[in-house]
Amino acid sequence: MAIIDCSALIEPHFHWQSHPFVSQDPARGDEFQEFGLKWRGPGFSFVSSPGWMIRGAARLDDYPLDCFAAVARIVDVSGLAHVNAEHVRALLAQSAAGPRRRILILRTGHSARVKNSHITYWRSAPQIDPLAASLIAAAGFRHVVTDIPCDELTPRRPLSDGYVPNPNMHFRSALHAHGLLLTENAENLPALEQDEVFFASLPLAIPRATLSPVRPVAWTQWPADEPELLDVSTPLFNHWRWYIDVDDGHSFADGEDSEDIHFTIRGHGFTHCDAPRHMRRDGLTIQQLPNQGLDVFNGEAKIIDLSGLPLPTRFTPELISARAGAIREGDMVVLRSDLTNRMGYESRQWHLAAPNLEPAAAEWLLDRKPKALVLDFPQDYVAREMPSRHVYVHEFVTHHAVFNRNVPFVEDLRDIGKIGSDRTWLMSIPLKTTCIDGAMMRALFVTWAR
Incomplete structure (x- = not known):
């Protein structure tokens, strides 16, 4: 069961606020080598739910696990600068003969061509027609995975044109409006040479979260299409012993237009x-x-x-x-x-x-x-x-x-x-x-x- 890594590397970034850090390092006289992670989402490979932008809509933990780990159908739209609804309709029709799947991988090849550390990653991203969301939902999918960004670029340094809008924000909004999950900024999707793979894009166990960092991975072989999944992770919370801070980020209650959970973890606690x-x-x-x-x-x-x-x-x-x-x-x-x-x-x-x-x-x-x-x-x-x-x-x-x-x-x-x-x-x-x-x-x- 070969495993293919489809994740972006979480590292310091010119745009995304989330980043890893070293909380202890023997090279500077500390006792241990110890990771840290500051999540201020979105950024890198991450999964989002409708509740992020829609008040009262479903959060990540409202979805069963088989919406995050299941057989995924791959639809290849690489080479298209604009992916319209008819493209998606035709490609879905070609693969409609098999059983219904919960996860759809829309492979554009974009992240294989352009690094996400470059502004071109936003400026040259293929555009997906928001009307495609209703077709995807009607086909029974619950989770879409793609290798493009769907957020706009609002850099922290001056640019001559101010910021880079992203039409794919409307595609993401349309998916969420139909109750679908979205993993964006996946990488290495051209390595998936089959029509289907067993795919996992698992959020961290963060209660009430609407989005989470993920490491998308694919298996090229799997024993059964409908396995039973049991979560054995310990959910994150503010803990007396471990160096972790979990707090509300944006909040509808504060008059903002989105809702998410932030955390900073410094060390080896939780799963x-x-x-x-x-x-x-x-x-x-x-x-x-x-x-x-x-x-x-x-x-x-x-x-x-x-x-x-x-x-x-x-x-x-x-x-x-x-x-x-x-x-x-x-x-x-x-x-x-x-x-x-x-x-x-x-x-x-x-x-x-x-x-x-x-x-x-x-x-x-x-x-x-x-x-x-x-x-x-x-x-x-x-x-x-x-x-x-x-x-x-x-x-x-x-x-x-x-x-x-x-x-x-x-x-x-x-x-x-x-x-x-x-x-x-x-x-x-x-x-x-x-x-x-x-x-x-x-x-x-x-x-x-x-």
């Missing part, structure tokens, strides 16, 4: 991944992991159920080996304690009552050659002391045992027990940024067969 560089200066970066992490964080997962044990409990090699069952080389190994479900992620007891994975138990697991370890609890015993004192990098002995083998983590899941099986398929997609130690992600358990 995210750790690359070995997080604590090892010579460890692999997320960009050095296979397929920039996509091949490591997606695939077969083996769940080890440790949820019935008292809190806290030390997970020893004897305990892990007795409960592990068969682990296949290349599995993602998921350790289920149900800590978040039992204590609540917002509770200080989440740290104080947490179980921990003993380094020798981590070594036992690593000998089975998993490609990643996935957890719903802080793996190091010393983490329980983080609320009351600064904990130094060398004290994270379990992290180091794992990172010494250049194996990454996926951390802070919840609701693992809802899958009802010890083997599943994990879709966990890290945002694509310039940070090297990890990333925020959305994580789903996927049951392919129904």
Whole structure:
């Protein structure tokens, strides 16, 4: 199941206000390498819902997961400077013989020709007729993905012509008026050579959000067209421990013409991944992991159920080996304690009552050659002391045992027990940024067969 990355890189930009940053760096004397992200949307590859611009309309979390991860039909409109409704009608008619799909990819090839860091990305973008939105909605699609910008350019430096209007704003508005989602500024769509792919454009778990950064990806093969999807991500909120600020951005209540949620996260909290560089200066970066992490964080997962044990409990090699069952080389190994479900992620007891994975138990697991370890609890015993004192990098002995083998983590899941099986398929997609130690992600358990 080859995975094709279709995401723009989130990096400092002359127009978009969202950007990654480094919140800790050993090169300047800090303990860890630690990513940060300031989201002031829109920008880069992002998904938007009708509630962004339409008061009272649906937000992202009003849509079922299969509107964000599903089989997608590809319609190629590359080479057209103006994509009118008749073009779209004819192309949809050509592909109408197959089953109805929820996601439509409108491939123009624009982002493959022009970088989004150049003003030409806005000035030369193909224009899509807003009348096409009703045809797309009538064909049963719920989500459109395209590789063009749909916002206008209002630069922060003087230009002779002031700003660059974008007629595609009307196409986006028409899609939203018909209740459709839109992912824009996708990249690498010419690499999708099939008529259909399994496509995911998953927003972060941000309650009440109307738009979100995404990392669109495509699978060239998939086992079933209608898999069951279970969200196992921990939603973002203002937390007493993690350095995160979530607040209302624009708001209809304040008389503005849009509504969105902003956030700034500084560090490894909520559902995210750790690359070995997080604590090892010579460890692999997320960009050095296979397929920039996509091949490591997606695939077969083996769940080890440790949820019935008292809190806290030390997970020893004897305990892990007795409960592990068969682990296949290349599995993602998921350790289920149900800590978040039992204590609540917002509770200080989440740290104080947490179980921990003993380094020798981590070594036992690593000998089975998993490609990643996935957890719903802080793996190091010393983490329980983080609320009351600064904990130094060398004290994270379990992290180091794992990172010494250049194996990454996926951390802070919840609701693992809802899958009802010890083997599943994990879709966990890290945002694509310039940070090297990890990333925020959305994580789903996927049951392919129904």
